Amino acid sequence: xxxxxxxxxxxxxxxxxxxxxxxxxxxxxxxxxxxxxxxxxxxxxxxxxxxxxxxxxxxxxxxxxxxxxxxxxxxxxxxxxxxxxxxxxxxxxxxxxxxxxxxxxxxxxxxxxxxxxxxxxxxxxxxxxxxxxxxxxxxxxxxxxxxxxxxxxxxxxxxxxxxxxxxxxxxxxxxxxxxxxxxxxxxxxxxxxxxxxxxxxxxxxxxxxxxxxxxxxxxxxxxxxxxxxxxxxxxxxxxxxxxxxxxxxxxxxxxxxxxxxxxxxxxxxxxxxxxxxxxxxxxxxxxxx
Numbered sequence: 001x002x003x004x005x006x007x008x009x010x011x012x013x014x015x016x017x018x019x020x021x022x023x024x025x026x027x028x029x030x031x032x033x034x035x036x037x038x039x040x041x042x043x044x045x046x047x048x049x050x051x052x053x054x055x056x057x058x059x060x061x062x063x064x065x066x067x068x069x070x071x072x073x074x075x076x077x078x079x080x081x082x083x084x085x086x087x088x089x090x091x092x093x094x095x096x097x098x099x100x101x102x103x104x105x106x107x108x109x110x111x112x113x114x115x116x117x118x119x120x121x122x123x124x125x126x127x128x129x130x131x132x133x134x135x136x137x138x139x140x141x142x143x144x145x146x147x148x149x150x151x152x153x154x155x156x157x158x159x160x161x162x163x164x165x166x167x168x169x170x171x172x173x174x175x176x177x178x179x180x181x182x183x184x185x186x187x188x189x190x191x192x193x194x195x196x197x198x199x200x201x202x203x204x205x206x207x208x209x210x211x212x213x214x215x216x217x218x219x220x221x222x223x224x225x226x227x228x229x230x231x232x233x234x235x236x237x238x239x240x241x242x243x244x245x246x247x248x249x250x251x252x253x254x255x256x257x258x259x260x261x262x263x264x265x266x267x268x269x270x271x272x273x274x275x276x277x278x279x280x281x282x283x284x285x286x287x288x289x
Contacts, residue, residue: 177204
């Protein structure tokens with residue numbers, strides 16, 4: 001993703017992240033300490049990922065570190081170098097023409113259609129393993145729809161009545177909100193930002209600035225990773241604004257990518273075994289040093 005697209009994503013409600021809250025609930029109820037979810041990974045600049053193995057982080061492909069960015073990821077307060085980035089082979093960078101069209105017409109439907117057909121997921125191999133942080137397990141079921149899930153992020157915030165704070169920073173306090181998954185397909189699951197009194201007590205959505213943030217479910221006291229914040233569709237009256245009630249957030253459906261995730265990790269571990277060489281390109285993904 002080039003610099004122009006970063007500016008576009010700052011202007012349009014496309015890249016998901018942050019936590020936008022109910023307008024009738026005190027923000028303090030959403031804020032949490034980092035110790036509540038130490039496996040959260042901060043990408044360079046902005047964006048999140050999740051530690052799923054001592055050497056591996058999963059994130060949205062469009063949030064993964066690029067050439068020219070500082071290749072350091074922060075996990076539980078410590079910095080870790082990036083050894084390689086693996087983009088899913090089905091990921092496509094958005095054409096600049098779609099962004100220009102959306103800005104000119106105020107209609108992002110072309111972008112939505114493009115994003116819906118892209119596999120927005122990437123794996124990052126760290127240069128050194130993470131100690132003292134328990135990786136998050138991958139959700140392997142198919143019953144995400146109707147489940148209540150937690151979403152976690154520290155990007156821009158706001159509330160459903162006024163929308164995301166305009167011009168606000170994309171790195172703020174860590175927040176956790178909840179929502180109910182309302183639908184899904186082969187790539188994404190999604191949920192809606194319902195207004196009071198219909199929303200959950202701590203209802204919220206991801207906004208702009210922290211794509212790749214986790215969507216998790218608590219299964220018998222253990223967090224399982226269900227989704228990764230990817231993109232949103234806004235309500236018609238706020239077509240190019242994020243954070244309003246009625247907004248839908250689309251998250252990478254992790255359960256549909258478990259085989260790819262494990263294949264990449266296994267092949268790369270084999271590559272690094274004594275006496276073996278090679279690169280993880282081709283059907284598993286595009287390897288970047």
